[in-house]
Every structure is written in C-alpha cells, then in structure tokens.
Amino acid sequence: MNTLDIAVEDPRWHDLGLETLAALAITAALTHLAIDPDLAEVSILACDDGRIADLNADFRGKPQPTNVLSWPSDERGAEHDGGNPLPVEPDFDGALELGDIAISYDTCASEAEIAGKSMAHHVSHLTVHGLLHLLGYDHERDADATLMERIEVEILGKLGIDDPYRDHASA
Incomplete structure (x- = not known):
C-alpha cells in the first residue's frame, strides 16, 4: 500500500498488531x-471510547462511543439504492486519497467478546467496513446495506474470516 498512516492513541492497539491487521x-x-493498493492513501486513528465518543458527537451529533467512523475524502455514494458508488479518481500525482477512519479499542473489544469472535477478526471486519465507507458504500438504504454486506463477506472470506453477519450460535 502506498500510504497507510496509523496514529495510535491507545497503546492496546500495538499489542493487537493493528498495523499488520489494517x-x-x-x-x-x-x-x-x-x-490498486499501491496508489491508495488511508489514515487510521486507533483510539479509545472517550476519543471516538467526542468525534461521534462532533461529526454526527451522537455523543456516545461507536466502533468505527469514516470520513471519505470525496462523496462517492451511489445515486440509487443498491447501486455502485462513484469510482475513485486519482489526484494530480496519481494517488488515490480515500480518507480517514477512526476505530475504538474499547467498543471493538466489547463487541468481539459479546459475539464470541476474535478481536483480530472483528477489527479486520471493521477496517474493511470503514474502508468501504471511504469508497462510497453505505448501509442506510436496504439494497445498499445488502450490497455492502455481501462485499464485506467476500473480502473477509479471502482473509479466512467467517461471515460476521451469520448467526454462529445457530450454525
């Protein structure tokens, strides 16, 4: 990857190996x-619940922690429910500036424990999820959510990670 800039505010992320997972x-x-991953530019803020709650309040008006937030460099969302987002256009030097992601250790760890999943797999899923938001995918409308989830499952499968949307308790 051309540029993956990770700012680690919570040292627990180092123990997990976030740099490699991301x-x-x-x-x-x-x-x-x-x-082409060699042209992509992504920044990740690896933080805790306090920091992500502040960001969530500032940018979404929701003053509570969440697992992951994304700020795309451009609006790329699909015009129609279930449609593909607009393609990423390179900047003047050929780089693909995608945007920024923030991810909270506390919420991720809690969700992974509740779901009985490994933290590494859950963080990989949320990193893919956040990146898809940077690329214009969303889950506000039903067909958009179906498309985004299908793509997440395909990508995670290539990483050897089970479908995070399947109910593993009944499997």
Whole structure:
C-alpha cells in the first residue's frame, strides 16, 4: 500500500498488531474491488471510547462511543439504492486519497467478546467496513446495506474470516 498512516492513541492497539491487521484488510478490500493498493492513501486513528465518543458527537451529533467512523475524502455514494458508488479518481500525482477512519479499542473489544469472535477478526471486519465507507458504500438504504454486506463477506472470506453477519450460535 502506498500510504497507510496509523496514529495510535491507545497503546492496546500495538499489542493487537493493528498495523499488520489494517494493512492486510485494506489491501484485500482494494484488490477485491480492482483498486490498486499501491496508489491508495488511508489514515487510521486507533483510539479509545472517550476519543471516538467526542468525534461521534462532533461529526454526527451522537455523543456516545461507536466502533468505527469514516470520513471519505470525496462523496462517492451511489445515486440509487443498491447501486455502485462513484469510482475513485486519482489526484494530480496519481494517488488515490480515500480518507480517514477512526476505530475504538474499547467498543471493538466489547463487541468481539459479546459475539464470541476474535478481536483480530472483528477489527479486520471493521477496517474493511470503514474502508468501504471511504469508497462510497453505505448501509442506510436496504439494497445498499445488502450490497455492502455481501462485499464485506467476500473480502473477509479471502482473509479466512467467517461471515460476521451469520448467526454462529445457530450454525
């Protein structure tokens, strides 16, 4: 990947190996979508619940923690429910500036524990999820959510990670 800038505010992320997990997840997602990972630029803020709650309040008006937030560099959303987002256009030097992602250790760890999943797999999923938001995918409308989830499952499968949307308790 050309540029993956990770700012680690919570040292627990180092113990998890976020740098490696994020690089693998982002490279797999971009490759799956036929986007050259060597041209992509993504920034990740690895933080805790306090910091992400502040960001969530500032940018979404929701003053509570969440697992992941994304700020795309451009609006790329699909015009029609279930449609493909607009393609990523390179900047003047050929780079694909995608945007920024923030991810909270506390919420991710809690969700992984509740779901009985490994933290590494859950963080990989949320990294892919956040990246898809940077690329214009969303889950506000039903067909958009179906498309986004299908793509997430395909990418995660290539990483050897089970479908995060399947109810594993009944499997």
